[in-house]
Amino acid sequence: xxxxxxxxxxxxxxxxxxxxxxxxxxxxxxxxxxxxxxxxxxxxxxxxxxxxxxxxxxxxxxxxxxxxxxxxxxxxxxxxxxxxxxxxxxxxxxxxxxxxxxxxxxxxxxxxxxxxxxxxxxxxxxxxxxxxxxxxxxxxxxxxxxxxxxxxxxxxxxxxxx
Numbered sequence: 001x002x003x004x005x006x007x008x009x010x011x012x013x014x015x016x017x018x019x020x021x022x023x024x025x026x027x028x029x030x031x032x033x034x035x036x037x038x039x040x041x042x043x044x045x046x047x048x049x050x051x052x053x054x055x056x057x058x059x060x061x062x063x064x065x066x067x068x069x070x071x072x073x074x075x076x077x078x079x080x081x082x083x084x085x086x087x088x089x090x091x092x093x094x095x096x097x098x099x100x101x102x103x104x105x106x107x108x109x110x111x112x113x114x115x116x117x118x119x120x121x122x123x124x125x126x127x128x129x130x131x132x133x134x135x136x137x138x139x140x141x142x143x144x145x146x147x148x149x150x151x152x153x154x155x156x157x158x159x160x161x162x
Contacts, residue, residue, distance in 0.1 A: 106151025
């Protein structure tokens with residue numbers, strides 16, 4: 001899938017969202033949804049709260065849920081979900097079922113697993129989003145990993161401190 005001229009700019013915007021999440025004491029993940037022309041419709045911080053939070057409250061899942069409630073199927077198919085790290089299997093399934101047509105991500109899931117190790121708050125599923133999407137019956141275009149070194153810096157020392 002070819003990159004669009006604004007992909008890197010919007011992906012870096014998710015890095016800013018992830019930094020805001022980290023500054024707020026949240027896991028450093030961020031996502032945004034853009035329409036077919038690259039206009040940002042919504043940003044989403046990670047929603048997991050340490051010490052008993054909702055482990056399913058990943059930024060991508062929360063954003064996809066909002067999108068399903070607020071956009072038509074035709075709009076969703078033309079949207080791009082940008083996210084600081086590759087959507088996990090749960091989020092990929094949600095993106096697929098909601099009908100978002102394109103995903104752009106920064107850090108690959110297997111690299112996230114290498115950064116977090118065997119961490120109780122992020123028991124990473126090393127399953128590429130492309131594998132999940134390819135198992136479906138409609139296409140979901142994927143660009144990534146993109147700007148992976150920048151994306152990895154968001155997690156620098158975060159998982160060691162927890």
